[in-house]
Amino acid sequence: MPEYQYERESRTPYSEAYAIEDEGDVVGRVDIHFTSSSAVYATLCVPQDFDDDDIQELMADIDERLVLAADRYREDFVVTVWRGAPAGVYSEDDEEEDEEDDNGGNGVRPLP
DSSP states (O other), rough: OOOOHHHHEOOOOOEEEEEEEEEEEEEEEEEEOSSSSSEEEEEEETTTTOHHHHHHHHHHHIIIIIIGGGGGOEEEEEEEEEOOOOOOEEHHHHHHHHHHTSOOSSSSOOOO
16 A cells, blocks of 8 residues: 655644645545544545545545544544546636736646
8 A cells, every 4th residue: 555645735723725645646635524523524635546445545544544533533534536637727827927927827827
């Protein structure tokens, strides 16, 4: 199993978002939402070449290293999985910079 690293991108009192890295390359993303009930919900985005075993192993790693480590009681961990290809990162800040550069950009920053 790969040794995944998690780079936190954002955090609120009830949620966290992480980029998932493997050997320095971003391979996915997970958004975790802690509810006032005993369930934790997550949205996991992985590449198209991840099979069901890869996804199960990654979900177990996320549960152990991120969810249970948050030190909140949880009775259930519900994960919605999306398998696909990244399209880019969109930001209004990128649009403003593009307008200043007069490149005619669309606010999309291609992924490396």
